[in-house]
Amino acid sequence: VLKEKQEQELEKIAELSKEDAKNILLDKLKDDLVHESAVMIRSYEHQLEEEKDRMTQRILSTAIGKASSDFVSDATVSVVQLPNDEMKGRIIGREGRNIRTIEQLTGVDVIIDDTPEAVVLSCFDGVKREIARSALEKLVNDGRIHPTKIEEAIKKATKEVDKGIKEAGEHALFELGITGVHPEVTKVLGSLKFRTSYGQNVLTHSIEVGHLAATLAAEIGADVKLAKRSGLFHDIGKVLTHETETSHGLLGAEFLRKFGEKDLVANGAESHHHEVEFKCIESVLVQAADAISASRPGARRETLSTYIKRLEELEAIATSFEGVESSYAIQAGREMRIIINPAIISDDKTTILARDVAKKIEENMQYPGQIKVTVVRETRSVEYAK
Incomplete structure (x- = not known):
């Protein structure tokens, strides 16, 4: 009874009911807790951000250190x-x-x-x-x-x-410890030895990406074998880009699937330039490894790749015409030499073909100076004396 009287007296003095006072106190405590929680969360976020940066630097430096290799920028x-x-x-x-x-x-x-x-x-x-x-x-x-x-x-x-070329492909597979590869994939992989991207040898680059992706996978607990395999094959489409306008990533993925590689391996090729969504963490690691290898100072030369692309475009224009057996861009792209099938194109039509090729080059390309188009028609008659 005394306690109830005291509570009633307090309510009169404070002009608050017991329930209202309790609610005010709880609200105050709640506000204090929210503020303290926010401060603690921000502190933890800051610590996590610092820890994330430290871990990222450690993982990348470990990967780069393990996969360090010398590059020689190939000339032409x-x-x-x-x-x-x-x-x-x-x-x-x-x-x-x-x-x-x-x-x-x-x-x-x-x-x-x-x-x-x-x-x-x-x-x-x-x-x-x-x-x-x-x-x-x-x-x-x-x-x-x-x-x-x-x-x-x-x-x-x-x-x-x-x-x-075959031996180069086999050596690359042996270096990374990769087995169960179709012979056609091995052959195309070896052809990367004679391809450059911005002056960087593509086979050497692919081997390095395989090593980097595998090390990154090991550091974060991902599938090391998948990352390594996907990293090695990520640029395989660069050998196949002469005959089509499809990007090397998509072309490489299609080629890999055709010859029995798993979908996740092919995804590393098609997604490393963000043309397709990543299907697994290993594909993300391949993209990161590719960027690390390519961005190292001195690894690439922009102007060389632009020059090569222009010569490839010239040859593609010439070979698009019927009766053309082969075409070569020579004299640094200042001359096109076209070899034709004499059974399909007559002497009279060679002049027309030269003019048509020159016209198509004018319509589709930008270039300094002029480009000489030479059509070569050679007839051979062979007989054996017995």
Whole structure:
């Protein structure tokens, strides 16, 4: 009874009921708790942000340290050493027939200048340049240089380069410990040895991305094997882009699925330039590893890739016409040399074809100066004396 009287007296003095006082106190406590909680949350968020940055730096530095490798930015020229300067005249041949045959069969510019005891081969396509280099070295060592011998040397060099491409693909798989790969995928992977992206060798870049992606996966507990495999194959579409306008990422993913690679492996190729959504964390790691490898100072050269793309566009325009067997952009893109099938295109039509190609180049491309279009029609008659 006394307690009730005291409570009633307090309510009169405070002009508040017991229930109202309780609510005011609870509201005050609630406000204090919300404020303290907000302060604590902000503090924890700040700590987490700092910890996240530290962990990210540690993971990336660990990955980069483990996958450190030397890069040499590939140029678009190869040099063939000669035993003496007299050999230059034999390479040129009577009225330039030898040098003309080499250039027509390989699509490579053969540059013979004042450089002592050396011939320079220039071409944006690494495979063509390597075939020409190997063939020319064989001819120089043999000493007999004439059109028939040149054809034989180029055929032999082509077989050797094809074998080297296969071995390069197998070596890349062995280095990363990847098995169960279709032979066609191995072959295309090896072809990346002769491709560059902004001056960076694509096969070396792909191997590094495989190492980086695997290390990143190990650091965060993701699938190391999937990240490594997806990283190695992420740029495989760059070999296949000559025949189509599809991006190398999408083209590579389609190619990988066709030859039995899992969907998540193909996703690493198609998503590393954000063209398709990431399907797994490993694809995100491939994209991060690709960015790390490409952004390292000195790894890439922007202007070289732009130049190569222009030459590829020139060749694609020429080969889009019926009857064209092959086309080569030479003289740094200032001349197009087109080899045609004589059974399809007559002598009279060669002039029309040259004009049509030149017109299409004018309509579809921007370039300084002018581009010379040369159409070559060669008829051969072969008979054997028995």
